[in-house]
Amino acid sequence: MADLLDRLELSRLSHRFGFGPKPGEFAQLLNLGIDTARKKILTAPISDAAAESVTPPVLTDLGFFPTQKTQAAADFNLARQLQINALYTWWLDRMALADQALIERMTWFWHGHWATSYDKVQYALPMKIQNDTLRQYALSDFWQMSRAMVQDPALLYWLDAGQNSKKSPNENLARELMELFTLGVGNYTETDVREIARGLTGWQVYRSGATTQFNSLAHDSTPITFLGHTGSYDAQGISDVLVGEDACEQFIPARMWFRFLSTTNPMPSDLPTAFANRDINALVKALGRHGQMRVVGNSQVKSPVEWFIAVCRALSITPSKLQNVGYAISTLTNMGQLPFNPPNVGGWPADEAWLSASSAQFRLSFAQYLVKQGDLSYLAKDTTDQGIANWLGISEFSFRTKSAFAAAGNDPARLAVLAICSPEYVVNA
Amino acid sequence: MDTVTRRKFLQLTGAGAIAGIAASLSIEEIAQAALSNPLPFGTPIVVVVTLYGGNDGLNTVVPYQDSIYQASRPGISLDASKVIPLQDGLALNGSMTGFKSLWDQKKLAIVRGVGYPQPDHSHFSSMAIWQSASPQEHISSGWIGRWLDSQPHDPMRAIGLGSVLPPLLAGSKQVGSVLPLGGLVIPSGTLAQECSQLSKPSGADTPLVALAAQSMADLFKLSGDVGPVLKKSAPVPDVLPTQAGGNFGGDSSLSQQLDVVAKLIAVNAPTRVWAVSLGGFDTHADEIQGQTTLLGTVSNSITRFLSQMEKVGRSRDVTVLVYSEFGRRVKANASMGTDHGTAGPVFIAGGRTQGGFYGDQPSLKTLNNGDLMVTTDFRDVYGAILEDLLNTDKSRVIDGWKSKLPVFAKA
Numbered sequence: 001m002a003d004l005l006d007r008l009e010l011s012r013l014s015h016r017f018g019f020g021p022k023p024g025e026f027a028q029l030l031n032l033g034i035d036t037a038r039k040k041i042l043t044a045p046i047s048d049a050a051a052e053s054v055t056p057p058v059l060t061d062l063g064f065f066p067t068q069k070t071q072a073a074a075d076f077n078l079a080r081q082l083q084i085n086a087l088y089t090w091w092l093d094r095m096a097l098a099d100q101a102l103i104e105r106m107t108w109f110w111h112g113h114w115a116t117s118y119d120k121v122q123y124a125l126p127m128k129i130q131n132d133t134l135r136q137y138a139l140s141d142f143w144q145m146s147r148a149m150v151q152d153p154a155l156l157y158w159l160d161a162g163q164n165s166k167k168s169p170n171e172n173l174a175r176e177l178m179e180l181f182t183l184g185v186g187n188y189t190e191t192d193v194r195e196i197a198r199g200l201t202g203w204q205v206y207r208s209g210a211t212t213q214f215n216s217l218a219h220d221s222t223p224i225t226f227l228g229h230t231g232s233y234d235a236q237g238i239s240d241v242l243v244g245e246d247a248c249e250q251f252i253p254a255r256m257w258f259r260f261l262s263t264t265n266p267m268p269s270d271l272p273t274a275f276a277n278r279d280i281n282a283l284v285k286a287l288g289r290h291g292q293m294r295v296v297g298n299s300q301v302k303s304p305v306e307w308f309i310a311v312c313r314a315l316s317i318t319p320s321k322l323q324n325v326g327y328a329i330s331t332l333t334n335m336g337q338l339p340f341n342p343p344n345v346g347g348w349p350a351d352e353a354w355l356s357a358s359s360a361q362f363r364l365s366f367a368q369y370l371v372k373q374g375d376l377s378y379l380a381k382d383t384t385d386q387g388i389a390n391w392l393g394i395s396e397f398s399f400r401t402k403s404a405f406a407a408a409g410n411d412p413a414r415l416a417v418l419a420i421c422s423p424e425y426v427v428n429a
Numbered sequence: 430m431d432t433v434t435r436r437k438f439l440q441l442t443g444a445g446a447i448a449g450i451a452a453s454l455s456i457e458e459i460a461q462a463a464l465s466n467p468l469p470f471g472t473p474i475v476v477v478v479t480l481y482g483g484n485d486g487l488n489t490v491v492p493y494q495d496s497i498y499q500a501s502r503p504g505i506s507l508d509a510s511k512v513i514p515l516q517d518g519l520a521l522n523g524s525m526t527g528f529k530s531l532w533d534q535k536k537l538a539i540v541r542g543v544g545y546p547q548p549d550h551s552h553f554s555s556m557a558i559w560q561s562a563s564p565q566e567h568i569s570s571g572w573i574g575r576w577l578d579s580q581p582h583d584p585m586r587a588i589g590l591g592s593v594l595p596p597l598l599a600g601s602k603q604v605g606s607v608l609p610l611g612g613l614v615i616p617s618g619t620l621a622q623e624c625s626q627l628s629k630p631s632g633a634d635t636p637l638v639a640l641a642a643q644s645m646a647d648l649f650k651l652s653g654d655v656g657p658v659l660k661k662s663a664p665v666p667d668v669l670p671t672q673a674g675g676n677f678g679g680d681s682s683l684s685q686q687l688d689v690v691a692k693l694i695a696v697n698a699p700t701r702v703w704a705v706s707l708g709g710f711d712t713h714a715d716e717i718q719g720q721t722t723l724l725g726t727v728s729n730s731i732t733r734f735l736s737q738m739e740k741v742g743r744s745r746d747v748t749v750l751v752y753s754e755f756g757r758r759v760k761a762n763a764s765m766g767t768d769h770g771t772a773g774p775v776f777i778a779g780g781r782t783q784g785g786f787y788g789d790q791p792s793l794k795t796l797n798n799g800d801l802m803v804t805t806d807f808r809d810v811y812g813a814i815l816e817d818l819l820n821t822d823k824s825r826v827i828d829g830w831k832s833k834l835p836v837f838a839k840a
Contacts, residue, residue: 160713163764171768172713179551190550190798299637334609336593343593344481344708346553353593355640356607357584357648364624364648398631400642404623418623423634423641 006034007395008429009294013041014393015428016260016300017288018101020310023378026393042288044102044139044281051098057086059125061209083124084340088329089320091131091339095305096312096319106138106284107131108305109259111339112347114149114181116158118340126154126210127340142252142278146182146243150235151203153210159345162205162212166220169197176345178242184254187247188227195224199233249275253283260287262298263351301351301427304335307363308370311420314392315374322373328366335362355426363426367417376412383410388419395429397422466585467697470742473781473818476690476703477573477597478683478731478751479560482710483552485720486756486773486801489525490539494518497793502761505716515539519790524725527732528776535784536735538777538836542791542804548755548771552711555754560597562811562827572811573702574600575826576819584647585654588693589704590686598704604640605704606647608689625649654698683707684730691734695741701819710753714764727751731778738779745780748818748837752776752807758799771800775810781818781837788834809834 010029014021018041021029029037062079066072095104111134118127130152137145149155150173156162159173174197178188202219205212223232229241242248249272257267274286292298302310308328312319322328332338336359337348379391385402389395397405401422408414419425468474488505491512492498499506512520513529521528531537545564549555558564562572570578573587578600580586587605589595598605628645631638686705693700707727712720731749738747756773772791788805795802812823812833823830 160764160766163714165763168761168763170713170762170764170766172711175550175769179553185549185551185554193550297635299635301637301641336591344552349593351637352599352604352640355637355644356594357644357651358591358607358609360644360648361609361652368620398633398638400629400631401627404626407623407626408619414620414623417620418627421624421645422627423631423638423645426641427635427637429635429638 004395005294006030008296009034010037011393011395012293012298012428013038013288015302015306015310016105017041017284018105019095019098019306020313021391021393022313023316023375023391027390030390038289041100041102042285045100048098048100048103051094051104054090054093054097057083057090057124057128059083059087059128061125062123063208080123084118084127085325085329087124087128087131088339089325092305092309092312092319092328095309096317101313102284103135103138106280107135108339109256110134110138110145112259112342113255114152114155115342115345115347116152116154116340117342117344120158121154121207123208123210126157126207129210130154131340137280139281139284140279142248142275142280143240143243145280146239147236149181150177150200150239151212153205153207153212156203156212157205157207161200161203162207164197164201164203165218166198166201169194169201169220171197173197174200177238180346182239182242182251183245183247184251187245187251192226195226196238198222199224199226199238200235203235243278248278252278252280253287256283256287258350260300261290261292262300265292265298268292296429299427299429301354302425303348303350303354304332304337304359304362305339307420307426308332308366310392310425311367311370311374314420315370315376315416317370317374322370327369331362331366331369335359335366360421364417364421367420371413371416371420374416376416379416380412383412383415388415392419392425394424397424466583466699468699468701470746472701472746473820474694474701474703474743474747475814475818476687476705476734476747476749478727478749479556479595479597479704479706480710480723480727480751480753481552481556481706481708482712482753483555483755483757483769484710484724484753484773485712485716485767485770486753487759488716488720489522489724490515490541490774491520491522492518492790492793493520495793498759501759501793502767504765505761505767517786517790519786521728522721522724524721525728527728528778531732531735531778532784536778536780536782537784538782539786540775540777540805540810540834540836541786541788542772542801543752543775543788543807543810544755544772544803544805545807546803548800548803550755550769550771552754552769557596559752559754559807560595562808562830566828569596569599570601571595571597571599572815572826573597573704574604576600576702576815576821577603577605579821579825583699584650585699587702587704588700590689591706595704595706598702605702606651608651621649683726684733687730687734691737691741694738694743694747712757712766713762713768714766716761716766735778748777748779748781748814750775750777750810750814752810756801759793759796759801760799771797772803772805775807777810777836783836783838787836805834806832808832810836813837 066076098104133148159176160170161173164170171193175193179185198220202215203212204215221232223230253271253275254267275283342348385397389397404418491507493509493512511523514520528537560571561568577587582603584606587598589598589605589607594607628642690703709723738744752775755770757767757770762768791801791804808827808830809832812830813836815821815823815826816833817837
């Protein structure tokens with residue numbers, strides 16, 4: 001019988017370093033013992049047959065926007081809509097089906113970090129290419145990830161870097177690169193922003209085809225001075241300087257701490273050393289093995305996508321096979337979180353922001369819709385409080401929630417709706 | 430488009446799906462609860478309009494006769510033909526005809542050069558400063574949230590429109606509510622009873638778990654009170670504001686939000702502060718068309734909203750505050766846009782507002798590293814709202830702050 005702190009730690013590992021257990025998985029992990037279970041969750045598999053079984057969407061270069069209010073424009077907009085919807089369901093399916101969801105979870109983290117929105121990019125192809133890049137480096141080397149991202153077509157378009165010339169540079173990418181992606185606010189000056197903006201000039205983005213081109217005539221090759229360095233830098237050279245800064249060694253671990261452990265408690269000072277080589281995998285392992293994983297109080301609210309995917313996994317639902325995928329996508333939109341559509345370059349909010357009466361309402365209707373289409377056979381075998389907690393990977397239910405279960409009797413569908421809307425499930429203790 | 434793809438399109442986009450789901454929950458079953466606690470007439474109501482992205486103040490309240498302005502912004506400066514002159518060489522963006530009519534009625538205050546010491550050029554830091562009203566120290570509670578902390582708990586007291594709580598409504602003990610545009614629907618029958626059980630507090634709850642339970646409780650209270658009201662149509666103003674500035678689409682998200690606010694004010698909802706917002710002001714590229722459209726939306730929807738308030742007898746009660754996290758750089762960039770700047774104008778409109786200019790117009794000659802100097806501290810604006818409208822000691826909500834703008838008439 002695993003003790004309560006083991007259950008707490010395993011619940012956190014399962015929901016934060018994955019998207020929650022599939023039916024039976026939590027009990028199996030408990031049986032393995034916490035040390036083996038921890039190692040299993042924090043080790044990315046060489047390949048994941050279930051995730052790879054999801055067919056990637058066929059995305060094509062749709063070309064420029066046609067003249068408005070023509071038949072060509074209508075066809076074009078329909079094609080755009082079909083492509084982005086295919087992209088939404090492809091990623092949601094991967095998250096929901098992955099046998100070992102660490103890689104998808106980390107890709108999700110990085111999507112919120114290098115937050116780029118389809119709302120402005122307007123083509124699915126560059127969003128998919130960025131997603132592939134984030135997955136490729138999700139658990140590898142931050143030097144390489146940052147180098148790839150400073151020439152990512154979607155990111156460059158999103159931050160206006162594709163219209164950046166030496167005559168009068170655009171500062172958008174320069175600022176966010178330091179503030180949000182590598183160093184954190186307060187670790188650079190306004191002069192650094194203006195200097196780096198000059199160094200980042202010269203890129204042109206062909207948006208629909210997701211390609212970039214460097215135009216040396218538009219690039220400012222005169223020396224720039226930033227963060228104590230002077231010289232002639234291109235985008236990758238700038239990226240290398242930023243990633244090498246001490247502030248980066250603090251900032252990335254702090255962002256990960258914020259998203260995986262706590263938005264209120266401060267990051268322990270020993271965490272950044274795990275990122276000394278800018279090795280993301282080492283940092284993730286250090287975080288997942290940290291003693292803070294067993295400290296009561298490091299609660300985190302599941303964001304709408306995290307909640308939806310965890311429910312799909314528990315109910316063996318493949319998002320693209322829902323009776324009405326559009327309803328799922330519009331509900332996620334109403335709840336304030338649709339993948340590929342962060343509200344701004346800072347990514348989505350956290351914790352309290354998801355706990356409004358409005359989210360409670362959408363969650364409740366969504367829960368009923370999903371339970372009707374889900375597989376409840378595993379839950380039906382054991383509808384005790386403990387059985388429900390093990391099915392969903394929850395450390396323990398409160399007296400309040402147990403009383404609600406008692407009133408619902410043995411009906412698995414009613415128990416399932418209550419359990420996935422319970423405060424203990426919405427918030428990962 | 431062939432029928433197969435059209436059907437697939439409708440499935441994927443969810444058109445036609447929502448009604449089916451809502452019907453299964455039956456809004457008819459929601460109790461037709463009358464509001465038990467109507468707001469007495471004469472009680473001030475504040476509507477905070479946040480413009481996300483950093484609105485370019487110089488193309489909003491335009492120093493169109495200033496040669497430095499014209500020279501700094503080739504291609505994106507506005508000349509006399511594209512603005513609505515006010516006075517002192519300043520003019521409104523040509524799309525803001527509604528605001529011009531409020532100005533003429535002396536119901537619009539324009540506070541110039543608003544900001545805070547040592548301006549921050551980050552959207553997030555600067556918006557956090559505006560919403561927390563704390564430029565020096567980083568604090569996570571919002572200025573309206575701290576006002577809520579001083580009041581008895583009532584989920585109706587401060588409401589944001591949308592699905593995510595704006596930081597200004599988060600206090601350290603209480604938070605405001607959010608209301609989605611479509612209103613709230615609660616389950617009926619046994620599920621409702623079981624869910625209300627889930628909303629009860631439990632001794633072992635961590636703060637976040639307790640908040641999750643509270644959000645469910647608020648859903649029951651809000652939907653009981655608000656649901657029936659949202660089914661009514663919005664109040665129709667006697668005189669519709671003119672659309673002479675062009676048709677900017679009455680269908681924008683801001684006007685929808687304000688319509689919901691208008692409906693709830695019309696039935697005397699006990700809400701003192703409403704928070705609505707409009708995004709898209711981060712005009713690093715191709716600024717002219719985008720910003721003009723957005724400002725037209727702001728001006729038209731607020732003017733229309735104030736006409737609605739007149740119709741329901743709340744014109745003297747309601748005050749609208751419009752702000753953004755910063756203004757933009759004086760010089761244009763290479764993309765026909767402007768980069769992040771500092772000071773910008775704040776608008777205050779409504780029956781208690783003493784119209785006119787407040788604060789000095791920042792000089793275009795004396796810049797700080799290419800940016801406008803701040804002439805008015807934003808806490809003076811909040812100070813007036815807290816003290817003159819919310820009847821609260823400003824120094825308690827904004828750490829020790831003592832001054833305020835004389836923008837409101839004595840009650």
